[in-house]
Amino acid sequence: MSDGVYQHFRKEEHPFIDMVNDWLEQVDNQYAPVTTDFLNPREAYILRTLVGQRDDILCAFYGGFEDAERTCSIMYPEYYVPEETDYDITLLEVIYPVKFGKLSHGKILGTLMSSGIKRELIGDIITDGSRWQVFVKSPIADYLITQTRKIGSFGVRLEPKELEEVLLPINDWQLETVTLSSFRIDNLISTVYNVSRQRSKEMIESGNVKINWVETYRPDAVVSYLDIISVRKFGRIQIDETLGKSKKNKHRLAIKVFRK
Numbered sequence: 001m002s003d004g005v006y007q008h009f010r011k012e013e014h015p016f017i018d019m020v021n022d023w024l025e026q027v028d029n030q031y032a033p034v035t036t037d038f039l040n041p042r043e044a045y046i047l048r049t050l051v052g053q054r055d056d057i058l059c060a061f062y063g064g065f066e067d068a069e070r071t072c073s074i075m076y077p078e079y080y081v082p083e084e085t086d087y088d089i090t091l092l093e094v095i096y097p098v099k100f101g102k103l104s105h106g107k108i109l110g111t112l113m114s115s116g117i118k119r120e121l122i123g124d125i126i127t128d129g130s131r132w133q134v135f136v137k138s139p140i141a142d143y144l145i146t147q148t149r150k151i152g153s154f155g156v157r158l159e160p161k162e163l164e165e166v167l168l169p170i171n172d173w174q175l176e177t178v179t180l181s182s183f184r185i186d187n188l189i190s191t192v193y194n195v196s197r198q199r200s201k202e203m204i205e206s207g208n209v210k211i212n213w214v215e216t217y218r219p220d221a222v223v224s225y226l227d228i229i230s231v232r233k234f235g236r237i238q239i240d241e242t243l244g245k246s247k248k249n250k251h252r253l254a255i256k257v258f259r260k
Helices: 003-008 011-030 041-051 105-113 138-147 185-193 197-205
Strands: 057-062 072-077 089-095 122-127 132-137 157-161 174-180 209-211 228-231 235-245 251-259
Touching: 003 011, 011 041, 011 057, 011 072, 041 057, 041 072, 089 138, 105 122, 105 132, 132 138, 138 157, 174 185, 185 197, 185 209, 185 228, 185 235, 185 251
Parallel strands: none
Antiparallel strands: 057 072, 089 132, 089 157, 122 132, 174 251, 209 228, 228 235, 235 251
């Protein structure tokens, strides 16, 4: 891989680029497919970009259901035909006393990760408004079923389901268009959530903002295509598309926004 590839991505993304390169070398050396854990949309974009520079290796993505946000990838030689079972994904439903209260994405994720599970082994957590389901890598499914007995104040159990039994999830994202003077994260948060630039800066420096599930403390951090920005108590933003410049030479972006 050419060193010039790095210049197109953020410095903190370089270790992931190296990991993708290692996977591609493995496909080359073994002439066999390599399956990843769950990737966030930005990581999937980087992987797709790097594989696109190869003529001898292809890639496919699947997260357990159509339109999954977090997906696993299979990188494979041209002779190979990926199957859904190759992604090694298990669907678990959270069984809990619905009439006594509500669960949340954050509580479910926090409980699963408190079992010592890495984030990349957990896919989307979805709900239809009352029921909740979570996609995980199959090797950890039995462990989670055994370990997960409580979420918040609720007694729960995790029940395996066939992937065909996936819920029709609620989509809370709204499509919006914004105009920004720069791609700085404090500028984006200030514009989308209509707060002052100073308040946006304070939220970031206080550890209340994440880019692709990693905390950032830099108000001058630059956001990129398919990044997901999580802002505690406000919601999430995803950079969906760049739409060019306005007449005043500002950046126009199509974004997805989830507002709490």
